Amino acid sequence: MKQTPDRIYASPQEQVADFVFNEAVVRVFPDMIKRSVPGYPTIVENLGVIAGQFAQQHSALYDLGCSLGAVSQALRRHVQVEDCRVIAVDNSSAMVERCREYLHAQDSMFQELLPVEVVEADICRLDFRPASVVALNFTLQFIPREQRLDLLTRIRRALLPGGALILSEKLRFADDQEQALLTDLHIAFKRANGYSELEIAQKRSAIENVMKPDSLEEHRARLAEAGFSKVVPWFQCLNFASLIALP
Structure with a gap:
């Protein structure tokens, strides 16, 4: 599908509003995230591969904060387990509507894919079904910090033995020099992908009050408190990383 280029912040704005996943963002989201998140295509595709190692019969595979369903599509391409169902959840009605369109298009291109259900809901209020895989792909960082432990605890309770949570996040670093270096490298990545200094x-102004990253140490401690027994980082590119958390 043809991608619409991200030009949302290309013109000067008198007052930059907080970032929201509205229709304007939905139209350019594939281009925006590919040019903003180092390693994003690698994470998404391999998330499907990893899920294939943990998916179990008679269980749900959750894509929480599914946006346009890239992770759901990867799950459906790679998981070949009978009687599984992908449940994609997002609280943006614009995202959910377009996600359904993209997944319907995937159905027309591939046969014998896992069934998928797209739900518009707040993941912090979701009643989880028994699950073998839960994906939180750059989603937890948008949840208020005081709600993150409760969400992870409920995910842990829903996970079947032998299942896994796959958590991808932007990281912050306690060491000031490390934080500054990786921030500068991330900005260089955006420049290399065609974003102007103004954009x-x-x-940055739009998202700083909306997205609150944690350090790897904070993620480990919170996951342990939520009941996970093991946390394995499997990917990092600059200040973006993905972890496998085991029950």
Whole structure:
């Protein structure tokens, strides 16, 4: 499908509003995230591969904060387990509507895919079914910090023995020099992908009050408190990483 280029922050804005996943963002989201998140295509495709190692019969595979369903599509391509169902959840009605369109298009291109259910809901209020795989792909960082432990605890309770949570997040670093270096490298990544200084600055202003990253140590401690027994980092590119958390 043809991608619409991200030009949301290309013109000067008198007052930069907080970032929201509205229709304007939905139209450019594939281009935006590919040009903003180092390693994103690798994470998404391999998330499907990893899920294939943990998926179990008679269980749900959750894509929480599914946006346009890239992870759901990867799950359906790679998981070949009978009687599984992908449940994709997002609280943005614009995202959910377009996600359903993309997954319907996937159905027309491939045969014998896992069934998928797309739900518009707040993942912090979701009643989880027994699950063998839960994906939180750059979603937890948008949840208020005081709600993150409760969400992870409920995910842990829903996970079947032998299942896994796959958590991808932007990281912050306690060491000031490390934080500064990786921030500068991330900005260089955005420049290399065609974003102007104005776009970079305005996007940073829009998202700084909305997205609150944690350090790897904070993730480990919170996951342990939620009841996970093992946390395995499997990917990092600059200040973006993905972890496998085992029950």
